Amino acid sequence: MPRDARPTRTRIIEAAAKLYYGEGIRSVSVDAVAEKARVTKRTLYYHFKSKDDLIAAYLDARDQPNLKTFARWFQDTKGSLPAKIEGIFTNLAKSARHPKWKGCGFLRTAAELAGLPGHPAMKIGARHKSNVESWLAGVMSDGGIGNAGDLARQIVILLDGAFSTTLIHRDPAYIEAAGRAAAGLVKARIGKRR
The missing domain is CATH 1.10.357.10 (Tetracycline Repressor, domain 2)
Incomplete structure (x- = not known):
């Protein structure tokens, strides 16, 4: 499978956007966002210090x-x-x-x-x-x-x-x-x- 050329942070925000918009922010776990973005939870936390930080980035985008x-x-x-x-x-x-x-x-x-x-x-x-x-x-x-x-x-x-x-x-x-x-x-x- 070819590697996704988009920057990791962008992939995470896009995954969060799909899940948060579709299901709501409270019902979507960080694990679900990491899985959708095809990154580890550790990688997600490297780019975002918390779920709150990720939610803010989703809206900012x-x-x-x-x-x-x-x-x-x-x-x-x-x-x-x-x-x-x-x-x-x-x-x-x-x-x-x-x-x-x-x-x-x-x-x-x-x-x-x-x-x-x-x-x-x-x-x-x-x-x-x-x-x-x-x-x-x-x-x-x-x-x-x-x-x-x-x-x-x-x-x-x-x-x-x-x-x-x-x-x-x-x-x-x-x-x-x-x-x-x-x-x-x-x-x-x-x-x-x-």
Whole structure:
């Protein structure tokens, strides 16, 4: 069998991502991650000082790819700023229809670690949500919307609520409804500046 050319740390994070996203962080042992990554437990602990360190690395590795996906969905949607914001939700709803979709890995991890607010993964999750909010504020500010930070925060609340409600009901129509609400908020803000 040919040797995997990816760096060991990367293989471990990718294995952890598949298992943690699919099964949850608490139900997946370090042994299971090591086995999936095809490394020994000792090798895993050489790269990560603890399971908590590995959980943090898993979330950290999701930050930029998730932001790039939102940016791509925004850019690929034709039309006005409200349509582009709604396009993020429309594409998310398409993703949620996939049988392996399990919601937002950041929110699911936060739910599992709710009693550990100082956990490094909680800090990374908070940073990711702030990054999404900042990115949204930037695209709306570029679109001529004043006080874009406040509007971005409202859209993040809709986005996270849509993730959670869809995970509970298994119905992506909740994401689409949140997208229409987000577009309505943007349209209302555009209407106020005229």
